Amino acid sequence: MCLAIPGKVIEIDAKRQLATVDYEAEQREASTALLPEVKVGDYVLVQAKMVVQTVPADEARKFLDTLREGAA
Amino acid sequence: MTAAMAPDELFLRYAYSCAEVQRDHLHAVTDGELAKVRRMLDREDATDDAFLKSVYPAAFRRLELIAKETKSAPLTTETLDAYFIVYHNAFIDAGDGSYAKLPRWTCEYCKVHVARVTEVLVQDGHRAFRIEPYEHAVFRQAGVSGDLVPEAKAGDLVVIHQGWAVKTVEPSYYERLKKAYQATKLFSGLTQKAQALRS
Structure with a gap:
């Protein structure tokens, strides 16, 4: 099942077109075939194990901070 | 020619990912409920209308509104297409239901x-x-x-x-949907509400 929240790209394997996406509680791999220009530090949304879009970092961080505060 | 899709299958295709947002953003859906919706989407489980109404109360409310406005049934292919293709974005921009509290990027993604x-x-x-x-x-x-x-x-x-x-x-079906349903009072009401929110 996908996570409908932005994750942060922490590693890119350009040869395999794979990104490691960090969701704090877990990390998942996703294909970068649709967005080969994605880079480490970008916040992304993943669907069916594929990176489908980036989310501006300020928007992503603000949202994740709100989620964290809600969980506290 | 592809066989026509049953309305319940079409609803699940459109709506499945909304349940992920409800789980992750609103905590309104559990992992188990999401998994059950996914099994219905994958046709591993039979569709359970009562369960879907409990997971998607806002969607069914809006479908009822559209059906009433257009004198149609809520769960037909055309009503579903009209809701998701024509009205859905208007409900979002009007801040309907949970959209009033979701962040801007989520609303755009939805x-x-x-x-x-x-x-x-x-x-x-x-x-x-x-x-x-x-x-x-x-x-x-x-x-x-x-x-x-x-x-x-x-x-x-x-x-x-x-x-x-x-x-x-x-394209011809899409244009027909827009022409028919953007002309409704419901659509213009949503558009006016969205404009009021922006001003």
Whole structure:
């Protein structure tokens, strides 16, 4: 099942077109075939194990901070 | 020619990813409920209408509104297409229900658009479509999962919702839907409310 929240790209394997996406509680791999220009530090949304879009970092961080505060 | 899709299957295709947002943003859906919806989407379990109404109360409320306005039934293919393709974005911009409290980027991600498939990729058994906007649509997705629409090919128009292609659509049908349903009082009311929120 996908996570409908932005994750942060922490590693890119350009040869395999794979990104490691960090969701704090877990990390998942996703294909970068649709967005080969994605880079480490970008916040992304993943669907069916594929990176489908980036989310501006300020928007992503603000949202994740709100989620964290809600969980506290 | 592709066999016509049953309305319950069409609803699940459109709405499945909304349950992910409800789980992750609103904590309104549990992992178990989401998994159950996914099993229905994958046709592993029979559709349970009462359960779907409990997971998607806002969607069913809006479908009832549209059905009442247009004197149709809520769960027909055309009412579903009208809701998701024509009205859905208007409900979002009007701040209807939970959209009033979701962040801006989520609201934009939740919108439904028509896009043109420019490339089909197949990787590890999954299909994905690189897409470009059709008409004046503005969205951030570079691509979507094509797993639900295996018949789509480059050049086809698809309806997209969050990270999914939901179905192919013919331009003439899309234009007819817009013409018919954007002329309703419900649509103009939503548009006016959205304008008021922006001002």
